[in-house]
Amino acid sequence: xxxxxxxxxxxxxxxxxxxxxxxxxxxxxxxxxxxxxxxxxxxxxxxxxxxxxxxxxxxxxxxxxxxxxxxxxxxxxxxxxxxxxxxxxxxxxxxxx
Amino acid sequence: xxxxxxxxxxxxxxxxxxxxxxxxxxxxxxxxxxxxxxxxxxxxxxxxxxxxxxxxxxxxxxxxxxxxxxxxxxxxxxxxxxxxxxxxxxxxxxxxxxxxxxxxxxxxxxxxxxxxxxxxxxxxxxxxxxxxxxxxxxxxxxxxxxxxxxxxxxxxxxxxxxxxxxxxxxxxxxxxxxxxxxxxxxxxxxxxxxxxxxxxxxxxxxxxxxxxxxxxxxxxxxxxxxxxxxxxxxxxxxxxxxxxxxxxxxxxxxxxxxxxxxxxxxxxxxxxxxxxxxxxxxxxxxxxxxxxxxxxxxxxxxxxxxxxxxxxxxxxxxxxxxxxxxxxxxxxxxxxxxxxxxxxxxxxxxxxxxxxxxxxxxxxxxxxxxxxxxxxxxxxxxxxxxxxxxxxxxxxxxxxxxxxxxxxxxxxxxxxxxxxxxxxxxxxxxxxxxxxxxxxxxxxxxxxxxxxxxxxxxxxxxxxxxxxxxxxxxxxxxxxxxxxxxxxxxxxxxxxxxxxxxxxxxxxxxxxxxxxxxxxxxxxxxxxxxxxxxxxxxxxxxxxxxxxxxxxxxxxxxxxxxxxxxxxxxxxxxxxxxxxx
Numbered sequence: 001x002x003x004x005x006x007x008x009x010x011x012x013x014x015x016x017x018x019x020x021x022x023x024x025x026x027x028x029x030x031x032x033x034x035x036x037x038x039x040x041x042x043x044x045x046x047x048x049x050x051x052x053x054x055x056x057x058x059x060x061x062x063x064x065x066x067x068x069x070x071x072x073x074x075x076x077x078x079x080x081x082x083x084x085x086x087x088x089x090x091x092x093x094x095x096x097x
Numbered sequence: 098x099x100x101x102x103x104x105x106x107x108x109x110x111x112x113x114x115x116x117x118x119x120x121x122x123x124x125x126x127x128x129x130x131x132x133x134x135x136x137x138x139x140x141x142x143x144x145x146x147x148x149x150x151x152x153x154x155x156x157x158x159x160x161x162x163x164x165x166x167x168x169x170x171x172x173x174x175x176x177x178x179x180x181x182x183x184x185x186x187x188x189x190x191x192x193x194x195x196x197x198x199x200x201x202x203x204x205x206x207x208x209x210x211x212x213x214x215x216x217x218x219x220x221x222x223x224x225x226x227x228x229x230x231x232x233x234x235x236x237x238x239x240x241x242x243x244x245x246x247x248x249x250x251x252x253x254x255x256x257x258x259x260x261x262x263x264x265x266x267x268x269x270x271x272x273x274x275x276x277x278x279x280x281x282x283x284x285x286x287x288x289x290x291x292x293x294x295x296x297x298x299x300x301x302x303x304x305x306x307x308x309x310x311x312x313x314x315x316x317x318x319x320x321x322x323x324x325x326x327x328x329x330x331x332x333x334x335x336x337x338x339x340x341x342x343x344x345x346x347x348x349x350x351x352x353x354x355x356x357x358x359x360x361x362x363x364x365x366x367x368x369x370x371x372x373x374x375x376x377x378x379x380x381x382x383x384x385x386x387x388x389x390x391x392x393x394x395x396x397x398x399x400x401x402x403x404x405x406x407x408x409x410x411x412x413x414x415x416x417x418x419x420x421x422x423x424x425x426x427x428x429x430x431x432x433x434x435x436x437x438x439x440x441x442x443x444x445x446x447x448x449x450x451x452x453x454x455x456x457x458x459x460x461x462x463x464x465x466x467x468x469x470x471x472x473x474x475x476x477x478x479x480x481x482x483x484x485x486x487x488x489x490x491x492x493x494x495x496x497x498x499x500x501x502x503x504x505x506x507x508x509x510x511x512x513x514x515x516x517x518x519x520x521x522x523x524x525x526x527x528x529x530x531x532x533x534x535x536x537x538x539x540x541x542x543x544x545x546x547x548x549x550x551x552x553x554x555x556x557x558x559x560x561x562x563x564x565x566x567x568x569x570x571x572x573x574x575x576x577x578x579x580x581x582x583x584x585x586x587x588x589x590x591x592x593x594x595x596x597x598x599x600x601x602x603x604x605x606x607x608x609x610x611x612x613x614x615x616x617x618x619x620x621x622x623x624x625x626x627x628x629x630x631x632x633x634x635x636x637x638x639x640x641x642x643x644x645x646x647x648x649x650x651x652x653x654x655x656x657x658x659x660x661x662x663x664x665x666x667x668x669x670x671x672x673x674x675x676x677x678x
Contacts, residue, residue, distance in 0.1 A: 013105070046173075049248060050228075052155075053173045059166050060253035066328050067257075070335045087590045087672045 151248055151273050154287035155320040156262060156280070158254070158327040159539070161664060166327050168262050169280065169372075172251035175231025175244050177202075177223040179212060184241030187212035193239055197230045198223040212241075225249060252372045258330050260385040261364050261484060261537060264372045277383050279537060281485045283321050286541055290318070319549075322540040324360040329353055332659050333363040336652040337634070341367040344639030344648055350387050350516055352535075353656070356524035356622055356631040359533035359553060388480075388487045391513035392635065394618045395601030395645075396434075396451045397523065398509030400568050402459055403448060404526050405471035407564035411462040414567045417441050418458045427501040431457055434600070434644075448571035449579050451598065453508045460507035461500065468503050469495045474559055475522045475532065476514045482535045490514040510601050510610075520620070520633040526568050527595065527622040527631050530560030566626070569595045573625040582650045591668035593625035594657060598645040603638060614638050617645035619653050623661075624669035630660050 075081075127135065156169040177194055184190055191208045202208070202223040211220040224247065226234065235244040250265045250273065263278020275284035333351050341349040350366035370382045384390070406412045422438030424431050433439075433452050447455030460468055476490040491513040494502035505511040514522075517535055525532045533556040541549045560568075572595035580587040580596060587594070599618040602610035617639055622631035634649045634656075642648045660666065 013102075046246070049171060049173045052170060053251070056167050056170045056172055056251055056253050059170075060255075062166065063254045063257060063327060063331070066331050067335070070328075070331045089672055 152289040153250065153265065153273065154289070154318065156283075156287070157320065157322045158258075158325045158330070159322055160328070161326055165322060167253050168258065168323065168325070169250060169252050169265075171248050172225070173246065173248050174228060175226040175234070176221055176247040177226065177234065178219055178221045178243045178245060179208075180218050180241045180243065181212050181214050181216075181220065182218055182241075184212050190239050190242055193237055194223055194234065194242065197234050198226050201225045219243075250372075254327065254330075255373060256369045256371045257327065257334065258325055258364060259369050259372050260366055260383070260387075261325075262372065264375065264383065266375070278385065278484060279321065279323065282483050283538065283541075286317065286319055286321060288318070317543075319541050319543040321538050322542060322548075323537050324355075324362060324539050325364070325537060326362045328663065329660070330363040330365065333656065334365040334367075334369075336655060337365050337367045340634070340636050340639075340648060340652050344636060344642055346636040346640070347638040348386060349634075349636040351632065351634040351652075351656075352387060352516060352520045353630060353632050353660070354520055354524060354535060356527035356628050357533070359521070359524070359535040359556075360539065361535055361537050362630070364537070385484060385486070387516045388482055388484045389515070391488055391491055391515050392519075392616055392618075392637070393510050393513050393601045393604065394519055394635070395509040395599035395616065396453075396456075397519065397597045397599035397618050397620050397633075398512075399448055399451065399456045399507065400526050400572055400597055401472070401475065401522050402456050402463075402468075402507040403444065403571065404530070404560040404564045404568040405468065406459045406463045407444075407567055408530070408559075408561045409463055409467050409471070411464070411467070412444055412459055414444050414570070416462075417443050418455065420446075420452060420454050420458075422454065424454055424457060426457065426504050427499045429501050431501075431504055445571045445574055448568070448597065449575045451575075456507040457504035460503045465498070465500070465503055468506070471559070472506065472512070475525070476512070476518050480515075480517050480521050480535050482517050483538055487517070488515055490518055509599055516633060516635060519618075520631060523597075523620050523633065524622070524631050525559055526565050526572070527628040528556070528565070529562045530558050530565040531556040532559045569625050572597050576621065580646065580650060582654050587650065587654055589657070589661075590672045591670060592623055592657075592661060592666070593669055594621050594623040595625040595628075596621040596653070598650070600644045615643055617642075617648045619645045619649040621653055621657060623657060624666070627669065629664070629666060632656050632660075 153171060155167055155171075157165040158168045159165060177198060179190065187209055190212070191205060194208075195202055195205075203211070208222055211217070211222065214220075226244075231244050231246075234242070252259070252262065254262075259278075261278050263280030263282075264276050265273045265280050266276050267273060272288070275281040275287060280287065333353055337349045337351050340346065348367060351363070352361060352365075353363040354361045364387055366386050368382060370378055403412075407414070419441050420433070420439035422433055422436055431453055433450075433454050439446060439450070439452065439455075442452075442455070444455075444459070446452065447459065463471070472492065472495055476492060479487045479489060481487075494506060494511045502511055521532060521535050524535075534553045536551070536553045538551055541551065543549060573593055575598075576594040576596040577586075577588045580598070587596075597620050599616075599620075601616045601618075602612070603614040603616055604610055616635065616637050618633070618635040620631065620633045622628040632653060634653055636648055639648045
C-alpha cells in the first residue's frame, strides 16, 4: 500500500513570484478599468455638453421668436385696434368674481 | 541548492539593476536632454485645454409656467490653432481657414505674422466654429493647422437683461471669471474647480480619489435660477428701447417687480450690449444704471413723503391746507408745475394733481427730524439686491438745517437714489408698508441635483398699513381721474391701478439745474389693493418733451395691459352696467 499523500512545501521565492504576479495583474487591471472609466466619463461629459449646446441654440431661437412677436407692428400687418371694448357688469353671472 | 538560490538572486538583482539603469538613462534624456521640449509640449496641452474647455454653471430665466430657459450657458464647437514650425504654406492655410471661419478669424496680417514666428508652436487663429465647420476644416488636414474642441460662454437671449446677467472674461490665471451682473455675484456657485477630466488625465488620475467619496464642491457649485420672466423681459426691453429712440434720450430703464416678495420679473436699460460679441464693446455699457447710478426722480417721491407723514400722524387723508400755487422758502421759490393755486384742498389732491406746494407743506408738517429719519430708513442703506457694485443714495441735503432742502426732497429733487432703491420704496407703499429686498435669484440647483431656495427675508416695516393704503387710494385716484395717454383716460374699468408720474430738472455739473433738460419717471402697481406687479420706468433727458406723462405713459399702459393679459390677472373691480368706454 503506497502513501499517496503529498506534503506541500512552502517556498518563499514562489510566494514572491505569485504575489508579484497577482499584484502586477491587479495593477494593470486597475489602470485599464480607471482609464476606461475616465474615457467614458470624458465622452459622456462631452456628449452632455453637446446636447446642452444644442438646447441653447433652440432656446436662442425661442427667445428670438419672442422678440420678433413683441416687435411686430400689428397695424402694418393689417390689424386694427378694436373699435370698442365691452366690459361685463360685475353682477353678471359670467363675471370673474 | 543554496548555491542555485544565490545564483538566481544575483540574476534577479542584475535584471533589477539593468532596469533601474535603463530608467535612469531614460529619465536623464527625458528631463535633462529633451526637458525643455517636453515642458513646451506639456504646456501646449494645458494651454489649449485650460483656455478652451472650461466648465461653468448655467443661469436660467423662469417662464411664468416654471419652465427654465437658459440665460447663460455653454456652447461647444472648435477653435483653430496653427503650429508655425509645421506650417508649410501660410497663405494657402489662411485662405482655407478663412473660407470656413471668416467671422471669428484673426486678420490676414496677424495670421501671417503669427505663421512667420517660428519660435512659437501654438497660436490660436479662429474661434467658435460649429461642429460642421470644424469637421470640414479637419478633413482638409492642412499641415500645421490643428482643429481643437472648445467650449465658450453663450447667452441665448443676446442682449436680454445683459447688464444684469453679466459677462465672463479671463480673471487671474486665465480662469474665466464673472465680471459683472449675476455672473460676478454668483461666481463662486457658477465657476467650476480645476478638476476637469479634460485637463491632464494622467496628472489627475490618482490624485483625487478622496473627492470620489466626498465631493465637497457639490455642496456649493451649481446653476442659478433667476426670477426674470423672458417674455416680460422682452416686452419691457422693447418698450424701453422704443421710448429711448422716440425721444432720443440719453438713457432709459425700467424694472418690473413683485412688490410683496421683491422678486424681479424684468430689469432693463438702454443702451445695452450683446454679451456674445464683446469685441469693440464700450466699457461704460457694462455699468448697470439700475443699481449703480443715482437720479433725482421728481414727483414719484411724493407718495413716499405722504406715506411717511401719514405713518407719523403728521397729517391724515382728511387734513386740508391752502394751496397758493407758489411759496417762498429760504429765499427760493417753489411752485406747482402748472403755477395754479388750488385753494383749500385735501391730501388726495396733492398726489392726484402732483402739487409741489402741497408736498412741501406735508414735509413741513412732518418736520425735519422725522423727515430725515423716514427717508434715511428707506434710502439710507443699499437694497441688498444680488447684483454687484450697488451704489448708495445721495442724501446729504437732509443733513442741512435749511427747510428748502426738505421741501425739495419731498417732491424728489435735491436727493438722488438708484432706480432699485426707488422701486423698493414705492413697493413698500404697495405692500402694506413692508420694505422687501429686491432680488433676481430664487433658487440654486446644486450639482447633486438638489434645489436650494434662496431666502430673501420677509421685509421690514417702514409705513403703517393704514398709511400705505391711504397713499394707495391717492395714487389710484391719479390713474383713474388724472392720467391721460394720448388724450384718453388710462382708467381700466375692471382693474384698479395706482400710479404716479415724475418730472425733475436734470442737475448741471455745477450744482444748479438745467431749464430745458428733464428726467422723466413713472410708477404703477396693480391691482391697487392687492398688487402683483409694480412697474418703474424712467428716461433721462428726452428731447422735445417735458413731462413723464407725455414720454412714458404709453409704455406704462402697454406694460400694464400686457401683464394683465399674459398672467391672466383677474379683475379686482367691475362696472355696474355693460360699458363701452
